[in-house]
Amino acid sequence: MKKILIIEDEESIADLEKDYLELSGFQVEIANDGEKGLELALEGEYDLFILDLMLPGVDGFEICREIRAVKNTPVIMVSAKKEDIDKIRGLGLGADDYITKPFSPSEMVARVKAHLSRYDRLINSGGPVNDVIQIRGLKIDKTARRVWVNGEEKGFTTKEFDLLAFLAQNPNRVFTKEELFNKIWAMDSMGQIATVTVHIKKLREKIEYDTTRPQYIETIWGVGYRFKV
Numbered sequence: 001m002k003k004i005l006i007i008e009d010e011e012s013i014a015d016l017e018k019d020y021l022e023l024s025g026f027q028v029e030i031a032n033d034g035e036k037g038l039e040l041a042l043e044g045e046y047d048l049f050i051l052d053l054m055l056p057g058v059d060g061f062e063i064c065r066e067i068r069a070v071k072n073t074p075v076i077m078v079s080a081k082k083e084d085i086d087k088i089r090g091l092g093l094g095a096d097d098y099i100t101k102p103f104s105p106s107e108m109v110a111r112v113k114a115h116l117s118r119y120d121r122l123i124n125s126g127g128p129v130n131d132v133i134q135i136r137g138l139k140i141d142k143t144a145r146r147v148w149v150n151g152e153e154k155g156f157t158t159k160e161f162d163l164l165a166f167l168a169q170n171p172n173r174v175f176t177k178e179e180l181f182n183k184i185w186a187m188d189s190m191g192q193i194a195t196v197t198v199h200i201k202k203l204r205e206k207i208e209y210d211t212t213r214p215q216y217i218e219t220i221w222g223v224g225y226r227f228k229v
Contacts, residue, residue: 002026048119071155072144074119075095138216163196203217
């Protein structure tokens with residue numbers, strides 16, 4: 001069963017969308033504010049997102065930007081705004097569709113089905129094989145920029161993904177914090193190497209079973225980090 005996340009602060013609209021989608025055979029979850037919606041979108045496993053633009057906490061544009069940094073999952077934006085600039089901005093951030101309120105729930109369901117069908121055809125088209133790194137329970141799809149840990153997909157920011165992929169494709173080699181900062185952030189460290197430490201901590205929280213005894217990213221004291229295989 002396909003799973004859909006609705007991020008919508010107007011509860012009556014979210015409930016109406018949920019009812020119509022469930023009647024069509026979809027599993028649906030709702031988040032009524034931007035921060036919760038972003039958290040669920042990045043950490044959960046969904047087949048499509050229905051995303052309102054005007055949200056408390058974090059707006060739909062930022063949520064779309066964060067989703068697209070790590071996932072190719074279809075995104076349908078919903079807004080009461082009719083201005084072309086908002087539609088252009090949303091689509092420019094990677095949204096697959098844009099629906100203006102008020103809209104017909106049956107039209108929304110039809111668009112959901114169309115985008116899911118198109119996405120399924122795309123990933124099952126038999127096209128070029130994605131560039132995938134697989135080490136024990138960790139699977140990194142560099143082409144789709146997606147990561148699974150023991151079969152569960154995890155959400156990563158752009159820099160988190162870049163850092164993880166770089167370390168994983170250079171296994172058993174020790175990198176200093178300065179080398180990693182220059183490689184991933186493409187600038188002189190200038191005292192900013194603490195950024196690397198923070199990102200390593202976040203990576204471990206997402207991929208390691210026990211962060212105190214990491215099986216992937218090893219600290220080499222006084223030097224830097226090494227990805228173990």
